[in-house]
């Protein structure tokens with residue numbers, strides 16, 4: 049038998065199976081009401097639009113190009129559409145400043161690879177998207193807490209990083225309707241974060257996966273838009289914006305993008321050449337056609353449907369949660385984050401819930417870089433209709449009263 053252990057790179061020891069993925073495998077049973085997967089409702093995918101787009105791309109002279117290798121930067125008409133979309137949210141840019149990635153997950157991996165040496169410090173929110181922690185882990189960072197309004201002086205953050213044998217390399221956050229908390233960093237928090245990044249002289253990775261899914265409240269400009277307003281030139285900006293079509297058109301096609309200063313884009317292109325050459329050509333062509341045809345009306349529909357589910361969940365939580373349970377009130381996205389009474393353990397609760405109440409959710413611990421805060425859970429409202437949400441919260445409330 050091959051002794052795999054002796055040939056594995058050190059970095060592989062930091063790769064753990066994602067709790068969510070392991071969990072999703074258990075959720076096939078039809079009687080489980082699941083608030084676990086942070087995924088779009090498949091009933092809302094624009095399948096007909098994609099069928100037409102793929103059909104067109106594979107018919108006639110375009111078929112050769114659609115099935116051929118293509119450039120690492122991405123399909124130019126798609127990059128042009130994205131540049132227009134970015135302008136509409138306050139970030140005017142050129143197609144050349146856009147790189148297509150295979151989902152925004154790939155951007156997180158590449159940025160970890162680009163920026164982190166072992167023992168460097170990554171500043172991340174507490175909690176943070178566990179897929180980002182998973183992507184960065186391979187590059188063996190130390191994590192420190194990113195709290196834009198926390199008033200921790202930059203010097204103290206930098207000194208702790210040096211004492212740990214590296215330096216602070218970036219700040220990562222999902223700023224809009226975050227995974228997992230659903231919360232949005234307000235404008236003053238974004239300005240404070242830009243000040244902190246200036247003081248530390250580090251990039252900000254702005255993960256905007258849920259940006260288009262606002263249900264109410266006032267839109268907050270992207271961090272990159274605020275920085276652009278300060279500096280007037282994208283190439284002078286330190287914010288790296290990571291966007292995705294996953295939550296609005298289709299996660300299965302794996303199409304995302306990065307907008308950043310030229311030195312970052314150039315290096316990411318080299319990384320993409322080395323890693324996967326380019327994202328699937330056909331998927332990029334179809335995404336461009338579908339985005340051009342229906343993006344606005346489709347996202348408006350998603351906002352209506354998901355917004356109603358968000359409302360249903362907040363109302364059901366108010367009805368059914370016992371004293372001592374607190375939760376966030378997201379203005380968009382897919383998640384509500386619950387803080388349970390001290391000492392309760394989300395993972396234990398999930399085990400009991402699957403057994404007695406048949407309700408699934410994600411225990412919160414895995415979203416904390418230090419594995420703390422076991423008394424938290426994440427609920428996704430994106431895939432359940434209002435009746436299921438009501439029944440699910442009733443069951444969860446019953447369980448919480450019983451423990």
Ligand code: PMP
Pocket residue numbers: 086150151152153154177179222226227255257291292293294299302303304
């Ligand atoms: N960032 C966040 C905050 C996410 O929640 C997700 C998906 N769950 C991703 C990035 C990755 O999405 P994708 O690779 O499909 O764009």
